[in-house]
Amino acid sequence: GIQVEQSPPDLILQEGANSTLRCNFSDSVNNLQWFHQNPWGQLINLFYIPSGTKQNGRLSATTVATERYSLLYISSSQTTDSGVYFCAVWRFQKLVFGTGTRLLVSP
């Protein structure tokens, strides 16, 4: 099956810093989503981005489907950004999740 790998696996930032999270996938996909799982376990939609670039406040995402990767940018990080970030790809009618990046933003 398709492999979805995220890097880095863990990231520690000082509040106010910027970061880039990467998602690589091993085969062509129909669509891609980015999620944030907060410390209470809630999974929040960030982006639905099959290709191109989207921005939402301090967050933006870019997917280059032909090269099989997507990037999530977090600028001016805040402590509330802490949690786990997942990318997930749609393939054969199912959403396949990546391994996740665990982010800790310290004050």
Added chain:
Amino acid sequence: DGGITQSPKYLFRKEGQNVTLSCEQNLNHDAMYWYRQDPGQGLRLIYYSQIVNDFQKGDIAEGYSVSREKKESFPLTVTSAQKNPTAFYLCASTVQVDQPQHFGDGTRLSIL
């Protein structure tokens, strides 16, 4: 407000018991999904349903069962055949395949 409601938030099961987790959505979505998440891990697909009265096994269906009698509801039963049921269970829905998936707040199941 439109959304996905999972209940209960916490559930305890004795050995040998079946338990049923509820998932209800009022988003008028056709497709619904059940995932399992173990500590420090990603999400794995248990079952999914693209239309009422139809469902398919996901990657880890053994020891689980589902039904889809109504569009709004997709309950998951964890049977006694599931040897390691302690996990966080998440339900999701989408208007159709390949469209954004939205999640409920999850149910944490533990074995007594």
